[in-house]
Amino acid sequence: MWQAVSRPTSVSVRTGPTRFTGRDRELAAMVQVLTHRPATVLIEGEPGMGRTRLLAELARRPEFADGRVLIGRCQQLREPFPYGPVLEALRSVGGRFDAVGSGSADDPGDRLRPVGPTSAATSLGQPGPIGPLRPNGRQTPSPPTNDHQLGPLSPVAGALRPLLPELTDRLPPTPEPPAEPGARRHRVFRAFRELLAACGPTLLLIDDLQWADEDTLDLVRFLAADLPPQLAVVLAYRSGWPGPLVRTAPTVHTARVALGPLDVAAVRVMAADLLGLPRVTDEFAVKLHECTAGIPFVAEETLRALRDAGEVLSDRLLENLEVPAALRESVTERLDALPEAAAQLARAAAVLDFAAEPSMLGGVAGLGEESLRTALLGALAGGLLAEVGENRYGFRHPLARKAVYDTVSGPERTLLHTEAIRVLGTAETPPLPLLADHARAAGRMEKWRHYAEAAADEAIVLGETSRAINVLQSVLATAGADDVGRLATKLSQVALRGFRPDVIETLERVLEDRPLPPTVRGTIRLSLGMLLVRTIGRLERGRAEVEKAVGELADAPEPAARGINLLAQPIDGLTPLSWHEVWMRRARDVHAELTDPELRLALTVDRITNASHIGDGSAWAEFEALPETAASVAERVQLARLWCNLADAQSWSGHLDRAERLVKEGARRATETGALYATGLIRGTQARLAWFRGSWDGLAETAQDVRAGYPELGPIVMETSLVLGGLAAVRGEFVAAQRFLAAASVHSPADGPIPVVLSAASVLIDVQLATDDVEAACSTADVAADAARRKGVWVWAASLVPAAAEAYARAGRWPDADVLVEEFARGTVGRDAPVAAAALHAGHAVLTGARGKHLAAAALFDAAAEAYARLPMPYLATSMHERAAMLRLAAGQRAAVESLSAAATAYESLGATRDAGRCRHHLREHGAWAPSQRGRRGYGQELSPREHEVARMLAEGRTNREIADGLFLSPRTVEQHVAKVLRKLGARSRTDVARKLPA
Structure with a gap:
């Protein structure tokens, strides 16, 4: 195996567990079963799904505070020791119990005094805080005092003296050993059951049972067959292990829980908690869920890394994030444990970077049919690869793939990427984006430029605007003089479907540095001007660039028509309507001379929108006369623009019902055609329309999300x-x-x-x-x-x-x-x-x-x-x-x-x-308002509606005077409300209200 690429020095600091989220339904179901004893619950889940955390939350539940909670964990050892997790749990039992036959129950000398825990993380008698995380990311519960008394013990319990030296002076004497080894083992099993029965109401939690020794598994089966009446047992183990195969009596309450990934909502809650934010955007939550596959451990480690990065949250930050150290260790540990063929298959899958059929993986890895079968089974058994589609195999989440990819040395990467080009190139429909990526990674730059431009063309046709812009920007950066004009023209035109400030910089650089024919220069400048018009503070410069471009395009009437059309649009800036009307007339004149159907439609779209904006009633009739759809993607983009822009115009004129219909249909059309700029605009219109119509519930959060998603797009920032x-x-x-x-x-x-x-x-x-x-x-x-x-x-x-x-x-x-x-x-x-x-x-x-x-x-x-x-x-x-x-x-x-x-x-x-406060104030002044004769509702320790308002304003840092002005209350009344809010929330100060206030 090639040596892995060395990594830079890094520091990873853990600051404690995250907020427990996403498992409330499972936790509630288990608690319900476990409070009806005897009971058993089996928990299975893939690594990282949160089995250990779920056990820790169970241990904290108040339903189990009146009894013992005992925790043991199986260790991944070459030779596990007998009864390991059960002994770990029991060695800290302590408490008082009677040894039958040892003397009077009233004789102090025969009483065994209770003792506290002798080992960390094995016994929980009262609910307490969850302790720090161990290096492998698991949680260690803090050991509270366990002072519950034990019931009487029969002499058989003495068989545990050799196994539990911590309790030697508390157990009955060791009985004479039976001659038969089987009988000795049976006596030990009975002794365990005896001690657990003496513990009274007890919850026994055993984690990582897949690593248990055979003696432990047999003991578990023995106990399950005849559980003590007050015992509840929870067994957690890794998915894929066949399980403990326990059989319980019909009177035992049972449940089986299979932990799957968290949903987007739970990942969003975790993100807000770990990043210290009131909320994160829906888009970021979806991207984070996609990046981590909803696996709690992966999501947590990713969020910790994001927090430590100290940068503004974005999709790009997620994509470029280094694999968190704890996750990298977990993945590389599994990779190192695989047989060489299985490890080679995993490395090939990491290079290939998508879920593929076995034959394709084997082709890249260079494995024959028989070797491939064995390697695939090994990679699956090792938990590194998974079946993520029908007969398709890959990594459960992108960070696992990246962790494996980072272990591959440069020469081996080049070989694997070259093999990937060969394998993918034989497909009936070659995947152009993947071929471009592999060519670049293999250092074959000419092949990369060829595949990349073809992939960009494909993305433009499919309406995948953002991908096309990314690829063209990348190719243009290394293009030769003969290719710059063609590539920059493509980029400038597709950029008009979206909004990317970096494209503006690229086009400006091309116009400054490269000698280009006038028509090519005018086409690029036209797009540049259109993008500048959309940018905050660059409206006039954008119009100047467009007007200059119209002059450069004297021999290209169709591109010139686009510039004329833009200058006809009156909505922005203080340029008089009369100036725009001159360009409107020019737009009508050139429309008749155009042959390009997409361009003709573009001018029609803007003519209708302009007329609607200035209150021309004929615009709506012309809109209704247009066809519903069009043949090409480009024309469908224009129709999407029409629905979105007309929604904006109709909302300003007061036709809100029309605007509502246009918004819904426009958003659908813009999304389907990849019209990203129109998609952003319609979200701004949608927020303003909700404001007009009084649909304010959650509107502030929605508007903030839209605003954050387009921080440099002027119209959206201003509207939100x-x-x-x-x-x-x-x-x-x-x-x-x-x-x-x-x-x-x-x-x-x-x-x-x-x-x-x-x-x-x-x-x-x-x-x-x-x-x-x-x-x-x-x-x-x-x-x-x-x-x-x-x-x-x-x-x-x-x-x-x-x-x-x-x-x-x-x-x-x-x-x-x-x-x-x-x-x-x-x-x-x-x-x-x-x-x-x-x-x-x-x-x-x-x-x-x-x-x-x-x-x-x-x-x-x-x-x-x-x-x-x-x-x-x-x-x-x-x-x-x-x-x-x-x-x-x-x-x-x-x-x-x-x-x-x-x-x-x-x-x-x-x-x-x-x-509302102002109206109530005036009603009081006129003696026309009084509390209901039925009496005011008592809220107890809950906040009343008025107290909620005061609490929210306190959380925002507002003074008593500002609260009084905002709610039309007297300062004295506000002081009373503030005092009640602090008391009911248990807040130590005004600044503590934000943390205490329920979301």
Whole structure:
């Protein structure tokens, strides 16, 4: 065998066990069986599945606190010693018992005093903390005191004196040995049963039974056939071992548990616990589960390595992670124990890197048919390879493969990779990506470039965008001058389906360093500009690159048409609609000259979307007239774009039901065609649509996940920041709200999508008015109103106008308020935008109410509420109802208290705690709110709903004053709630609440 490649120095530190997760159902079932004694439970599982941890959790269960819990473990020894695990468990029994016939039970001299454990990790009398992990990753339970008394022992128990010297002075005298060896053995078995019966209620846990000696196995069978009435036995062993073959009486309660891998949810909980995070994303949890196959030991070691790496979590970090030391030791130990042919087969499987048929594995390993059969059986028996598909064999998880691969020396790797190219090349449909990987690993660079480009072409056709980008980037880095233009063009075009900042850098480098023909240069520059437009803070530069590319593409009308089409899109930045309309007309002109069906469809998609965004009702009719599907993947990508982009446009105009249908279908189409950019955009639209519609349960977490998944993709970051800012605002978390809204480009409109900017401005104005910072609110309104005027698409100002009008009115800036509402009214005449009609009612209502015409304003607010409810936008509808009720109360109409109370209830159902608190506050002021006459529900030691709100705000680090402002409570009331929260959670301080608060 070649020498393994040396590895760099590393340090692996363990800090204790992880949170027990993913086995609650199994644990509950076992406890139920074991509390009805006599009982036996058999636990089997592959290495790393958590058998030992499950036994440790059993030992901690409060159901067994009143009896003894004895633990023994079989050792993997060349010659196991007789009865090893049972003796290990029993040697720390201690306690008091009576030796029958040795004297009076009342004679102190005949009483044996209880003693504590004499050996670590063998006896648990009371539940206690789980101890540190041993080097092999198993847990050692901490040894609590075991002071339970033992019952009477007959003389037969004396047969254990030679085996249990720790209990010599506590056992009866050794009886005369029988002449027959079989009789002596039978007496020892009876003695064990006698001692276990004297222990009273006892749980005996034996781990790793597959390594037990024959005497232990026979003893287990003997005990199982006639279990003491108060004994429960749990036997854990490795899958694949035939088991102890115990037979129990019909009166014995039994269970068998086969441990499989953890599911994604359990792996997610483990990850959050070990990494010290409140949660991890669904995508990361799925990737971690795939990487570790859900095997608890592998997942735990991987997470410890990730934590020690100290880098931002990502799929790439998982893929490039070094195999954790404990896992590497476990794998290499099994590899070293295999016969040479089986080890060679495992190394071949590691190089091949996918589950393969035996003949393919044997071909790479160079094994004949008979040798292959023997080697495969050996690798399977050694637990290194597994059958992972019908007649396909490989590693249970990628880290095991990597650990084996790392043991293969460089020369041997080259030989094995070369053999893999030969074997794979004979397939009817050669796997191009695998051939490229093996060619590169074998150092055959020309072959690698050939296979890699072919694999990228295949990925483009199949819609596997990310894979195509990765491969083309890699090949382009080593390409010769004759190939750069072709490869960079392919990369630039496929990159438009997704978003990768590293592609921008690659294309910029190509344009700077390589002399290229004008058409090739223009094609690459066009894609570069399109990618820059999507990037935060690079909008204007991107448009400049696109406009330059259109000039370079004078002899290539079809690529030029794409650039013209992009410049026609008005949603981003402060460039006036009139400028975009010039490019819209050019796009219509070139459309008639195009022959490429995919390009014609692309221009149609954007024409429909642009028209919908500015409130042109004909857009929807044109959309409905389009065919449902298309022949090519490229055309289907364009249709997916249409559904996603039109969902965005329709949601901004207020057609929320249409948008909901478009979102669902668009997400499906984008995923199927590999349109990654559209997939990201639709997730942002989906989050904002949920915000509009009041579907707020779990929305903050969803928006954070989307935002984290696309940290440099401007439109998604800004849209999700708007959602997070809006949610924070209604909870009264004003500092967080302002931080998120700043990320939504509220202070720099030129860098963002204008609908998002104007909507974020409306939320920020509400926050500033809530804190009585009227000057700041007017400043925000000025910037946003200027952006709306410069852009000229007034449909997008629907959320801004009522908020800005309120700020101007409170500042006494009546001309500014009147002008803004009037401009909005003129700018939305004839537009297909239901939300604009609702906002116009709201704007007029604000101005009317500010001028003291309470009842007239209340009627306008009612009209606005009805219009928002039809969309539906329940939060805005409730806000309008609240304002109408407050105006009627101001006019002396006491019946309005019912409407105000209904608004408070509606706010609470949405989760708008601050708004609900404000309504309750006003109801108290009007003497219209009192606790229920049926009496308030008693919550005991549980947190009440109000205390939950206070606890959550404490966990976020908010002061009493901030909590009072957020919930419209008095400081004294908040102090009382804080004291109750600390007491009920058992928190030592305010900072301890976050740790104590249930998830």
